[in-house]
Amino acid sequence: MTPQRRTLLRIFLEEPEHFSAEEFYERVKREDDSIGQATVYRTLKLFTETGLAETLDFGDGRTRYERRWGREHHDHLICIRCRESIEIRVPEIERLQEEVASRHGYKLTDHALYLYGICPKCRGKET
Structure with a gap:
């Protein structure tokens, strides 16, 4: 668990709404601009693979994510x-x-x- 992943996890768990990877990256950047876009994408993929996150398809070509844990x-x-x-x-x-x-x-x-x-x-x- 790197400090960057810890920050991503905290921000992710605080997120109450559905969001795209791009929207999540913008939120992360406002808090820690040292975290790159590739790290955000890889971490969202990891969250999904482990069951912490779920991907959503609202039919507009954009993948959205939401927290599964605790919901x-x-x-x-x-x-x-x-x-x-x-x-x-x-x-x-x-x-x-x-x-x-x-x-x-x-x-x-x-x-x-x-x-x-x-x-x-x-x-x-x-x-």
């Missing part, structure tokens, strides 16, 4: 226009996913659910 499982509603995302927790959906997996002989170990649509703010701009 409840949730799914996402994503606006296809502005790319705003909302975290959702719906026990009925979780139960149905387990039932579907079971019907097919699977034991779920993980899943990700993305629901795409148009948010109220963007729908309001249509009128």
Whole structure:
């Protein structure tokens, strides 16, 4: 554990939102400009491989990350226009996913659910 990785870990664990590698690098740079972009990318990859982080695909070609450790499982509603995302927790959906997996002989170990649509703010701009 290098001092740079320790700094990256602390900043990562403090991050409450989804973020891209570029956004994370900008935050890191404001605190410690000696940490390079390659170090940030390698460390995010390490966090993902160890299960500390999760990658997210909101359908816009940018990988986002979020902390898995210490957070409840949730799914996402994503606006296809502005790319705003909302975290959702719906026990009925979780139960149905387990039932579907079971019907097919699977034991779920993980899943990700993305629901795409148009948010109220963007729908309001249509009128």
